[in-house]
Amino acid sequence: MQVPAYVEYERATSVDDALNLLARFGPEARVLAGGHSLIPMMKLRLAQPETLVDINGLRDLSYIAVTDGELRIGALTRHADLLNSALAGDHFAVLHDAERVIADPIVRLWGTVGGSLCQADPSEDLSAAFAALKATMVIRNLSGTRTVAVRDFHTGPYETVVGPGELLTEIRIPVAAGCGSAYQKVGRRVGDWPVGAAGAVLWLEEAGGEVVIADAGIGLTAVGAARFCAAEAEEFLRGRPATAESFARAGEVAARHCRPVTDQRGPAQYKRHLAGELTARALALAAARAAEATGRAGPSGPAGQAGG
Amino acid sequence: MQVTITVNDAEYTREVEPRLLLIHFIRDEIGLTGSHWGCDTSNCGACVVWLDEQPVKSCTVLAVMADGHRVRTVEGLAAGDAQLDPVQHGFARCHGLQCGFCTPGMMLTARWLLDRNPDPSPQEIREAISGQICRCTGYENIVRSVRWAAGYEAAARALPDERDSAGRDEPGAPR
Numbered sequence: 158m159q160v161p162a163y164v165e166y167e168r169a170t171s172v173d174d175a176l177n178l179l180a181r182f183g184p185e186a187r188v189l190a191g192g193h194s195l196i197p198m199m200k201l202r203l204a205q206p207e208t209l210v211d212i213n214g215l216r217d218l219s220y221i222a223v224t225d226g227e228l229r230i231g232a233l234t235r236h237a238d239l240l241n242s243a244l245a246g247d248h249f250a251v252l253h254d255a256e257r258v259i260a261d262p263i264v265r266l267w268g269t270v271g272g273s274l275c276q277a278d279p280s281e282d283l284s285a286a287f288a289a290l291k292a293t294m295v296i297r298n299l300s301g302t303r304t305v306a307v308r309d310f311h312t313g314p315y316e317t318v319v320g321p322g323e324l325l326t327e328i329r330i331p332v333a334a335g336c337g338s339a340y341q342k343v344g345r346r347v348g349d350w351p352v353g354a355a356g357a358v359l360w361l362e363e364a365g366g367e368v369v370i371a372d373a374g375i376g377l378t379a380v381g382a383a384r385f386c387a388a389e390a391e392e393f394l395r396g397r398p399a400t401a402e403s404f405a406r407a408g409e410v411a412a413r414h415c416r417p418v419t420d421q422r423g424p425a426q427y428k429r430h431l432a433g434e435l436t437a438r439a440l441a442l443a444a445a446r447a448a449e450a451t452g453r454a455g456p457s458g459p460a461g462q463a464g465g
Numbered sequence: 466m467q468v469t470i471t472v473n474d475a476e477y478t479r480e481v482e483p484r485l486l487l488i489h490f491i492r493d494e495i496g497l498t499g500s501h502w503g504c505d506t507s508n509c510g511a512c513v514v515w516l517d518e519q520p521v522k523s524c525t526v527l528a529v530m531a532d533g534h535r536v537r538t539v540e541g542l543a544a545g546d547a548q549l550d551p552v553q554h555g556f557a558r559c560h561g562l563q564c565g566f567c568t569p570g571m572m573l574t575a576r577w578l579l580d581r582n583p584d585p586s587p588q589e590i591r592e593a594i595s596g597q598i599c600r601c602t603g604y605e606n607i608v609r610s611v612r613w614a615a616g617y618e619a620a621a622r623a624l625p626d627e628r629d630s631a632g633r634d635e636p637g638a639p640r
Contacts, residue, residue, distance in 0.1 A: 159505045166466065166483035166529045189530070196525050197506055209483065211530060261596025263574065264507060266519045347595050
């Protein structure tokens, strides 16, 4: 029988109340959102907080909206709500691709976007998706609000920059024209953590009658990629034509720069292969979707075919 | 701390430790043992109950999180002693269970699915129960059971005046 160790429990009634509670109980307090990562960790004594601050009642932290040119996602938004949000999916298909393969439909009803990011599991799907999107994290404490780039948010396995007395409240992604995105994951079975996964975002533009890559975002998870991204592959792609060859070579660059480890999900060599292959596939699908969104012919034939 | 949870329309107030899991509150504190306690890792789905209007794996929720909320378990699925839910009829008709360990969770998820999607395809049913494990049926008969319930309810809706009691025999629902 797995039961968490003794813990105190406080239910926050507002964001300010949550911040006060977190400040009062200090570093041994943990935020309890959906609980679908934290409670299993507590059962295994991998997490042993003294106090839980339950934020499930904070409905004003659950929303998905476009404001001032940014898609804004409240930290308490459930996975199922993000998956069901046409607004999020229309702007960034990578979010729907990723959500569709996170855990199972019942877990997705309760697990939260902010909770997954703060859990900072090295195999977290959303960490790669938001890294690819170059999202901004909004963190509040009693003195005010600060923002952190998602690529500076995770400081190591199960570690983030969110300090004691702080709460992740929102994730922001700039909305830009000509953008396409996708997520590709290989898992051992439905609902499992990835063996490897890649998210890709492409911002395309036309230059000299050719479709070139204005900017690219590539997120990787479970393969030991620093800060959940493939910065070298992104750099490689900038200014290049949006072709299958560019994507294959970017995949090679991404694979070279990640540091997977052999574990029960697979050998390091296989994970490295996945990092490259899934990067190339995600880029190709992202390019097709960008072409579809802007009415251009896709890089691999009629845009509609790969647009999914 | 003291919690009050409404389970199947009855209020239960108990003094519990904050670390008590909802599944143990349901089984050990109030004695409703229909909900099963399986893998303890939110993988198997044997412990699925409804928290307010949505299914949840109750091994991964603290009882204190449900304080002031409503829970529905398999014991609350039937409308009355003689009036099983169509999902329960479906599982009985189509042999949707063998050992029965996964059945309470399967039926609560099926009820939730049918409330939102009255005519789910086999694929949609498999997707809905993909977080729940059955080691007996190979899922085929569970899918048939849910399809049977969907057909039963569609037929019942088509006969609004004659059919008001779900306890009667099914009106020729398809298999």
